[in-house]
Amino acid sequence: EDQVTQSPEALRLQEGESSSLNCSYTVSGLRGLFWYRQDPGKGPEFLFTLYSAGEEKEKERLKATLTKKESFLHITAPKPEDSATYLCAVQATTNAGKSTFGDGTTLTVKP
Amino acid sequence: GAGVSQSPSNKVTEKGKDVELRCDPISGHTALYWYRQSLGQGLEFLIYFQGNSAPDKSGLPSDRFSAERTGGSVSTLTIQRTQQEDSAVYLCASSLAITAGGPPDTQYFGPGTRLTVL
Numbered sequence: 001e002d003q004v005t006q007s008p009e010a011l012r013l014q015e016g017e018s019s020s021l022n023c024s025y026t027v028s029g030l031r032g033l034f035w036y037r038q039d040p041g042k043g044p045e046f047l048f049t050l051y052s053a054g055e056e057k058e059k060e061r062l063k064a065t066l067t068k069k070e071s072f073l074h075i076t077a078p079k080p081e082d083s084a085t086y087l088c089a090v091q092a093t094t095n096a097g098k099s100t101f102g103d104g105t106t107l108t109v110k111p
Numbered sequence: 112g113a114g115v116s117q118s119p120s121n122k123v124t125e126k127g128k129d130v131e132l133r134c135d136p137i138s139g140h141t142a143l144y145w146y147r148q149s150l151g152q153g154l155e156f157l158i159y160f161q162g163n164s165a166p167d168k169s170g171l172p173s174d175r176f177s178a179e180r181t182g183g184s185v186s187t188l189t190i191q192r193t194q195q196e197d198s199a200v201y202l203c204a205s206s207l208a209i210t211a212g213g214p215p216d217t218q219y220f221g222p223g224t225r226l227t228v229l
Contacts, residue, residue, distance in 0.1 A: 004153075031215055034215075043222050044202075046217050046219065087153055096209045096215065097144070097209045098167055098170070099154075101155075101156075
């Protein structure tokens, strides 16, 4: 059974204080690993898809990396508007339509 | 263009009643997904459609849950004889397609329907 574990559950940072969110996963064969951002009362918003170990993707202050067992979402010099819940999900090659999500990390950035 | 829309945005019902939740995917998207999100938790996969067919119904929690999609577009998630544990936000997403052996397409989510069962 595919599993995704995210840590920490909650993270509080001062504006400008860089940090990383972790997503550990087990999957029979990785089709893709996804990062989403979710604001309160809204649906998740797509950030990145990673396909293979060693891959990295960047968008503004966010950088996602992938190994065979985990992914990191690095946040550089965060701003208060980066406050949100960040969700990680995986899809297995054996079931292309099903995504397994972690419980998320809630990030709060204080000015 | 228009994103994924869901209706109603909020639904309050009494235990034992049936409810229908609707999802309008992005035009041209052949794949459609339903998830459930309980308070403070991640998303729980329920079912997905490729066109009008649902290859994987394994995520539906019980036989009280059913979903259909007609015309390759709108989908309805029906919960019969609702229970208090059904209270959650039900999210719908769509993507261009699901290509076996190919890279996954980006899923675009709607705002969700918040269901409260009293």
